[in-house]
Amino acid sequence: MSLEISGLRVAVEEKEILRGIDLVVEPGKVHALMGPNGSGKSTLAFSMSGHPNYHVLAGSVKLDGEELIGLPPDKRAKAGLFLSFQYPAAIPGVSVANFIRTARMAVNPDDLPPAKFRKMIFEQLDVLDMDPAFLSRYVNDGFSGGEKKRLEMLQLAMLCPKYAVLDETDSGLDVDALQSVGRSVNALRATEAGAKTAFLIITHYPRILAYIPADVVHIMMDGRIVKTGGPELANQIEREGYDKIRDEVASSVA
Amino acid sequence: MRSRAALPSITAPPTSHAPLPFAPTAETLEAAIAYIGQAGAASGSAVTAAERRGAFAAYGSLPVPGGFPGRSWRYNYAKLPFEDLRWSSGRQSVATIPFGALSASADPDADAPALATENAGGLVHFGATLLEPPGPTAADKRVIVTSLAAARRDHAALLAPVIDTIVQPGDDRFAALATAFQNCGAFVYVPDGVVVDAPIQLLFVNGEADAAAVFPHIVLVLGAGARATVLERHAGGGDAFICGVVEAHVGPGAQLDVVTVQRADVEARVFMRRGARCERDATMRWHLAELGGALARSVVTTTLADTGARGEAAALFFTGATQHVELTVHTEHAVGQTTSNTVVRSAATDHGQGRFFGNIAIRKQSHGSDASLRDDVLLLSKAAHIDSIPALEIAANDVKAFHGATVGSVDEEQLFYARSRGIGRADALRMIALGFFEPVISRFPGERLRDEIRTALDDKIDAATEID
Ligand SMILES: Nc1ncnc2c1ncn2[C@@H]1O[C@H](COP(=O)(O)OP(=O)(O)O)[C@@H](O)[C@H]1O
Ligand SMILES: [Mg+2]
Numbered sequence: 001m002s003l004e005i006s007g008l009r010v011a012v013e014e015k016e017i018l019r020g021i022d023l024v025v026e027p028g029k030v031h032a033l034m035g036p037n038g039s040g041k042s043t044l045a046f047s048m049s050g051h052p053n054y055h056v057l058a059g060s061v062k063l064d065g066e067e068l069i070g071l072p073p074d075k076r077a078k079a080g081l082f083l084s085f086q087y088p089a090a091i092p093g094v095s096v097a098n099f100i101r102t103a104r105m106a107v108n109p110d111d112l113p114p115a116k117f118r119k120m121i122f123e124q125l126d127v128l129d130m131d132p133a134f135l136s137r138y139v140n141d142g143f144s145g146g147e148k149k150r151l152e153m154l155q156l157a158m159l160c161p162k163y164a165v166l167d168e169t170d171s172g173l174d175v176d177a178l179q180s181v182g183r184s185v186n187a188l189r190a191t192e193a194g195a196k197t198a199f200l201i202i203t204h205y206p207r208i209l210a211y212i213p214a215d216v217v218h219i220m221m222d223g224r225i226v227k228t229g230g231p232e233l234a235n236q237i238e239r240e241g242y243d244k245i246r247d248e249v250a251s252s253v254a
Numbered sequence: 255m256r257s258r259a260a261l262p263s264i265t266a267p268p269t270s271h272a273p274l275p276f277a278p279t280a281e282t283l284e285a286a287i288a289y290i291g292q293a294g295a296a297s298g299s300a301v302t303a304a305e306r307r308g309a310f311a312a313y314g315s316l317p318v319p320g321g322f323p324g325r326s327w328r329y330n331y332a333k334l335p336f337e338d339l340r341w342s343s344g345r346q347s348v349a350t351i352p353f354g355a356l357s358a359s360a361d362p363d364a365d366a367p368a369l370a371t372e373n374a375g376g377l378v379h380f381g382a383t384l385l386e387p388p389g390p391t392a393a394d395k396r397v398i399v400t401s402l403a404a405a406r407r408d409h410a411a412l413l414a415p416v417i418d419t420i421v422q423p424g425d426d427r428f429a430a431l432a433t434a435f436q437n438c439g440a441f442v443y444v445p446d447g448v449v450v451d452a453p454i455q456l457l458f459v460n461g462e463a464d465a466a467a468v469f470p471h472i473v474l475v476l477g478a479g480a481r482a483t484v485l486e487r488h489a490g491g492g493d494a495f496i497c498g499v500v501e502a503h504v505g506p507g508a509q510l511d512v513v514t515v516q517r518a519d520v521e522a523r524v525f526m527r528r529g530a531r532c533e534r535d536a537t538m539r540w541h542l543a544e545l546g547g548a549l550a551r552s553v554v555t556t557t558l559a560d561t562g563a564r565g566e567a568a569a570l571f572f573t574g575a576t577q578h579v580e581l582t583v584h585t586e587h588a589v590g591q592t593t594s595n596t597v598v599r600s601a602a603t604d605h606g607q608g609r610f611f612g613n614i615a616i617r618k619q620s621h622g623s624d625a626s627l628r629d630d631v632l633l634l635s636k637a638a639h640i641d642s643i644p645a646l647e648i649a650a651n652d653v654k655a656f657h658g659a660t661v662g663s664v665d666e667e668q669l670f671y672a673r674s675r676g677i678g679r680a681d682a683l684r685m686i687a688l689g690f691f692e693p694v695i696s697r698f699p700g701e702r703l704r705d706e707i708r709t710a711l712d713d714k715i716d717a718a719t720e721i722d
Contacts, residue, residue: 049674052666077676089671093689102685103675138689155675 002026003163008059010047017043019223030199035220036242041202045167049083080162084152084169090140097135124157127187129180146177153184165200170208182211206234273342276467297343298438300402309423309433316427341467343437348385375399376455381466382437402439420501420529428525432497439471446477453485460490470498476508483511493521500528504536511539518546529555535562541698544571544579553582558592565594568697573606584613590621598629599694602638603718609641616648624654631661632690635720684715
């Protein structure tokens with residue numbers, strides 16, 4: 001049981017962005033994926049989720065043994081993958097409640113009668129410090145940055161995936177919003193099902209890791225994972241920036 | 255997939271006179287005039303023989319509404335086929351007003367038809383035959399809801415100042431045809447200061463087997479400060495040919511909502527020309543859902559005739575299969591300090607086609623006017639096509655005029671976002687497409703009506719063979 005990425009090479013518009021990614025995430029674990037802008041973190045997230053613009057040249061992504069490459073995005077979600085978008089799309093005219101209900105029914109048909117669904121979503125709104133009026137707003141339509149990220153976390157909680165990829169969920173958030181996000185993830189992890197959820201937290205800054213401590217930290221540069229270590233690696237990045245690691249990697253290659 | 259209900263088998267009420275084969279010819283016109291002469295007061299005629307002949311002459315001389323530069327439009331208005339159509343005009347007694355006649359046109363699992371229960375009276379026509387209940391047709395005694403023929407006889411003083419002044423038989427070929435062959439209609443009068451809460455319903459139903467030629471003329475008059483909602487519905491089976499006129503006079507400070515739900519049979523053709531004239535501080539709101547028919551041509555004109563007048567139009571259409579819909583919304587700012595707001599959403603799938611003409615005219619002296627026109631088009635298949643043609647004619651200074659338009663297919667990022675949540679492609683497209691119409695649907699009055707429109711759109715998405 002794991003999410004296993006091996007030898008993944010991905011091109012966008014003919015340009016190879018991911019140049020061989022190997023990564024294994026086990027249930028219940030938190031992995032951080034850090035790296036400078038443009039290093040390919042979002043590309044990895046989109047490729048795993050099956051975005052049509054990302055062309056897999058080689059490699060595989062296996063979720064508990066099931067090959068995801070080649071599956072449409074909805075089948076990957078049904079298999080247990082969730083992506084919290086860096087820039088979530090707005091869907092005007094579709095209410096948050098309707099959207100989440102439809103999604104929940106799709107990934108987990110018939111398991112939650114409407115009353116239970118209601119109860120659960122209201123609890124999650126509370127954890128995230130969100131007004132119930134949110135439910136009748138249109139998905140991400142006119143949402144502030146913080147509201148969008150909260151909505152991603154609300155969906156995460158309601159869908160309770162096996163593997164969650166959080167793409168810069170922390171960026172652009174103020175401290176309150178960041179705390180809400182942390183609370184929400186930790187509340188999920190405190191549930192029986194959520195305890196098995198594994199996280200791949202893509203971030204630029206280690207500050208989100210203060211709320212959701214990572215077991216493993218990976219550094220990505222130019223489409224490769226160049227270094228993997230424990231939580232201390234995140235702090236090293238904060239102190240020294242990416243340049244030092246870049247130099248290290250360059251010299252080790254040389 | 256939702257189960258798609260067939261219409262109840264409404265059998266056509268017997269008419270005392272055998273229906274005529276219909277074609278837009280001088281011979282048919284004379285036969286119709288003779289028919290009315292024989293039927294007398296039993297017919298629904300509200301037009302004199304001379305007026306009919308005059309209108310028919312206009313029909314012959316008016317230009318055929320144009321084709322479309324650079325586009326293939328499957329329908330040539332000069333060559334509409336008129337095979338098998340039947341023209342008649344009459345009345346039929348019924349025990350109660352059968353508003354429920356439309357119930358089965360919606361989802362059978364749904365609740366009672368959206369408007370079967372809440373109403374402030376109204377009329378039901380089966381083809382061109384008026385179904386006449388023994389009781390009153392208006393819930394409020396001060397309000398008049400009657401056939402146009404009866405109004406011409408009994409309420410001439412109220413009708414005469416309005417009829418043929420807002421939409422004139424010479425306005426276009428189809429308005430002329432509607433007058434020449436008028437065979438049914440309605441008159442609604444709401445006196446000064448009277449507020450009618452529930453909708454007054456004007457239903458036009460066609461039976462499964464009928465190919466009726468229906469020429470309704472509807473006149474709505476609201477006195478000063480009056481308020482009302484009129485629901486005009488077209489539904490039912492049969493390859494009907496409907497060609498009619500709606501005229502609304504909105505008195506000073508009055509507010510009129512006209513809701514049109516066109517869910518005619520897939521083989522039907524529907525040509526309606528609607529017009530409103532708004533007096534000082536009056537508000538006219540059009541809500542149009544053009545969902546049915548093989549071909550629908552809908553023209554809506556609002557004249558803001560005095561200061562403070564406001565005209566709003568919220569319209570949607572969705573063409574599937576080989577449907578064509580042509581919609582024109584024209585707003586005339588005849589004087590200054592008038593406001594208009596037009597919002598149109600349209601979508602097409604399969605080989606559906608459509609075109610939208612959005613016209614705003616702000617006349618020379620109309621300073622301080624404020625006009626806004628917004629239309630968005632969603633194309634759901636490669637062969638689907640919708641043209642959007644705005645025309646802003648602004649002759650005054652110191653006005654606010656906004657126009658915005660988009661044409662596009664479903665946004666890939668929206669689709670991916672929904673699919674990344676486990677929602678299958680078809681359901682995601684349905685969700686996004688329905689959401690697209692929401693800004694217009696939300697302007698329709700009443701949640702049941704809004705739900706009915708959502709369900710009707712949903713059914714059309716189900717029926718589509720190609721959506722992408
Ligand atoms: N949709 C796209 N179209 C074109 N280039 C892209 C696209 N997505 C990513 N790229 C390119 O791929 C590289 C990696 O981008 P990205 O994965 O977004 O990095 P990160 O998330 O680490 O900041 C960048 O050079 C970026 O310009
Ligand atoms: Mg990124």
